[in-house]
Amino acid sequence: MSLSPADVRADPAGDGRREANAAAVFRAVLDHGPTARSAIARMSGLSPAAVSRQFLGLARLGLVRERPELAVGGHVGRPQVPVDIDTAGPLVGGLHIGLSHSMYCLLDLRANVVARGGATHAGRTGGAVLDPVLDRLPAFLAERAGGRPVLGFGAVTGGWVDPEAGAVVRHAALGLRELPLRAPLERALGVPVHVDNHARAIARAEILFGRPEARRGVVHLFIGNVVDAAVGVAGVVHQGPRSAAGDIAHLPVGARGARCPCGRTGCLQATASDLALAERAVAEGVVPDPDVSLLVDAAAAGDPRADRLLRQRAQHVGRAAALLTDVLNPDVVLVTETSSLLNPEYLEVMGAELAERSHVCDDPARLVGPHAGPAVLPVAGGAPALAALYRSPLRSTGAAPAGAAV
Numbered sequence: 001m002s003l004s005p006a007d008v009r010a011d012p013a014g015d016g017r018r019e020a021n022a023a024a025v026f027r028a029v030l031d032h033g034p035t036a037r038s039a040i041a042r043m044s045g046l047s048p049a050a051v052s053r054q055f056l057g058l059a060r061l062g063l064v065r066e067r068p069e070l071a072v073g074g075h076v077g078r079p080q081v082p083v084d085i086d087t088a089g090p091l092v093g094g095l096h097i098g099l100s101h102s103m104y105c106l107l108d109l110r111a112n113v114v115a116r117g118g119a120t121h122a123g124r125t126g127g128a129v130l131d132p133v134l135d136r137l138p139a140f141l142a143e144r145a146g147g148r149p150v151l152g153f154g155a156v157t158g159g160w161v162d163p164e165a166g167a168v169v170r171h172a173a174l175g176l177r178e179l180p181l182r183a184p185l186e187r188a189l190g191v192p193v194h195v196d197n198h199a200r201a202i203a204r205a206e207i208l209f210g211r212p213e214a215r216r217g218v219v220h221l222f223i224g225n226v227v228d229a230a231v232g233v234a235g236v237v238h239q240g241p242r243s244a245a246g247d248i249a250h251l252p253v254g255a256r257g258a259r260c261p262c263g264r265t266g267c268l269q270a271t272a273s274d275l276a277l278a279e280r281a282v283a284e285g286v287v288p289d290p291d292v293s294l295l296v297d298a299a300a301a302g303d304p305r306a307d308r309l310l311r312q313r314a315q316h317v318g319r320a321a322a323l324l325t326d327v328l329n330p331d332v333v334l335v336t337e338t339s340s341l342l343n344p345e346y347l348e349v350m351g352a353e354l355a356e357r358s359h360v361c362d363d364p365a366r367l368v369g370p371h372a373g374p375a376v377l378p379v380a381g382g383a384p385a386l387a388a389l390y391r392s393p394l395r396s397t398g399a400a401p402a403g404a405a406v
Contacts, residue, residue, distance in 0.1 A: 018054075019394050021046060025054040026063060026393045030110070030208070034067045034082035055083060061397050062089035062149070063109065063389075085109050090149045090397075092389065093141055093189070094381025095133060096198060097157035099173055099225040099275075102133045105378035106144055111209045111386060113378050115144035125175035134188050141189060151397055152192045152385035154201065155181045158226030161197040162243045163384070169242065173225060173275070192396070194384035198377075199228035199246050200237050202336055202370055205383040207235055208390060210371035217330035221248070223317055223337040225274045231328060253319045272316045274338065281309055296339050310339045314346045318353025321367055325358045333367040341374050 024044040029035070032043065041051045058064045065086040072080075087108040095104045100122040106114040117140050119132035141150055159171030166182025185193040196204075199222040206214045220230040229248040231238045238245050249269035250262055260270035270276050278290035286305045287294040298306035314337075321333050333354065340347040351364030372379040389396040 019392055021050055022054045022058060022393050023391060025051055026058055027390055029055075029058075029064050029083055030085055030390065031212075033064075033084035034070050035084075036080035036082055038080060040083070057399070058393060059086075061393070061399060062086055063393055063397070065089070087112065090151045091145055092382045092385040093137075093150055093153040093191070094378060094383070094385065095137070095153070095155040095185070096377045096381040097129060097133075097155070097174070098377075102129070103377050103381065104133065104137060104140060105381055106141070106150070107379065107382040107386065109386070109389070111205060111372065111379050111382065113375050115140075116378050117144075127176075127179055129174055129176070130181075130184060134184060137185075138188055150189075150191055151389060152194060153185060153189055154382045154384035154386070155185055155193055155195050156198040156201045156380050156384065157181075158198055158222070158224065158228050160242075160244055160247065161195060163194065163196045163239070164243065166193070166195045169244070171226070192385075192388070194388050196384045197228060197230070197243070197246060198222060198380050199230040199336075200239070201380040201383040202372075202376060203230040203232045203237050203334065204387045205376075205379050206332070206334055206371060207232055207237070208383070208387060209379075211332055211368070213331040214334070217328070218332040218334055219321070219324050219328055219330040220334040220336070221317060221321060221324070223272055223274075223313075223335065227269045227273050229324065231330075248320065248324075251320055251323060253316045253323075255316055268316070268320050272313050272320070277309060277313055281306065284309075292338060296342060299339065300343065310346055311349050313337075314340065314349035315353045318350040318367070319357055321350060321354045322357035322361075325354060325361050325366075329360050331366075333361075334370060335367060336370050336376055340369055341376065344369075 025040055028040045028044045037051050037055060041048045063086055064083055067082045067084050070082045087110050091106045091108060093106055101118055101120050103118045105116040108114055119136055121129040121132050157171060160169040162169050168176045168179045170177055181195045182193045199220055203218055203220040206218060215235045218232040222228040227249050229246045251268040252266050253268050253271055255266045255271040258271040259265050260267035274292040278292045281287045281295045282290050287298060295306050299310050325333055335350055347369055351367040354367050355362050355364040370376045
């Protein structure tokens with residue numbers, strides 16, 4: 001069932017309180033559902049009548065639903081029917097732009113991947129990296145959504161990304177500078193588009209859908225072709241002026257011989273990035289081409305040289321994690337890195353290095369991988385749209401005026 005904007009605006013709390021109350025109920029259902037409305041009232045601080053009113057509006061929008069099959073009888077009075085997020089209802093889309101390949105997807109409202117696709121843009125630079133995606137995405141959404149509404153779309157990549165401007169400020173490896181992302185995607189797709197850096201997007205996904213302790217404090221290291229970081233405190237991911245926070249490419253990790261384009265040695269990007277690692281593997285004759293996935297496959301097949309290179313990288317990442325942990329002392333140290341997504345032994349190497357080198361953390365278990373596992377990049381793509389939806393569910397569904405206070 002869908003609710004028209006006129007229906008929602010009939011709510012007597014016709015101001016910013018309506019959006020805030022709807023968001024409070026929506027997040028409580030996300031965090032604790034399936035659960036009874038009475039429990040949501042206790043957790044949100046709203047009256048039972050307000051919870052019921054907001055739940056009804058959210059249900060009509062297709063965002064939440066009752067779960068009568070989970071109701072437990074035997075109590076005095078009417079049985080409490082649990083309510084939950086409607087994962088069979090609306091969807092969001094997402095796009096992750098990598099160095100040679102873009103991945104796009106559809107996610108349900110709990111960030112489960114419903115459909116995915118991809119396009120290569122190898123050899124393209126600048127705005128041309130978007131062309132293959134813009135050609136394919138409209139048909140992908142039309143065909144794979146299966147008639148379910150797509151409420152919004154997220155687009156993420158590495159480097160310096162400004163969500164407010166909806167643009168990539170700088171992505172050196174792709175030759176991107178001041179490239180608009182939001183505008184061309186909104187023209188092609190006809191839905192609101194939310195843009196962000198991929199490290200911040202993964203941190204937001206962890207805060208929304210992952211470990212509860214990440215809501216208190218999380219530091220996220222993204223180790224791919226681009227090396228980035230994100231910091232979240234009390235559920236808010238820090239962006240800084242023009243959203244430039246998270247540039248850790250030149251964080252010194254003390255690796256010898258790894259010269260960075262900046263002229264120094266031992267920078268994290270030149271030591272631990274996929275590009276640097278793959279080039280080292282080719283130089284040592286471990287793999288024929290500079291592709292880190294070949295190195296991961298070789299290690300999985302039992303090649304000790306590949307395993308050694310991946311363990312060395314894990315140690316460097318652990319050192320970087322220790323530096324950031326000593327400064328910020330987060331509850332969760334989150335690392336997204338290819339080999340550890342597939343083999344937890346490399347994550348254990350990172351955790352051991354963190355515990356050995358940090359002056360404030362001696363617990364290697366504080367360092368973890370993303371809750372989404374190997375699906376982390378599709379989830380990252382849709383995370384900005386999901387974050388906007390849970391922050392402002394009425395506005396994100398068109399059920400509140402765009403200029404309303406939040």
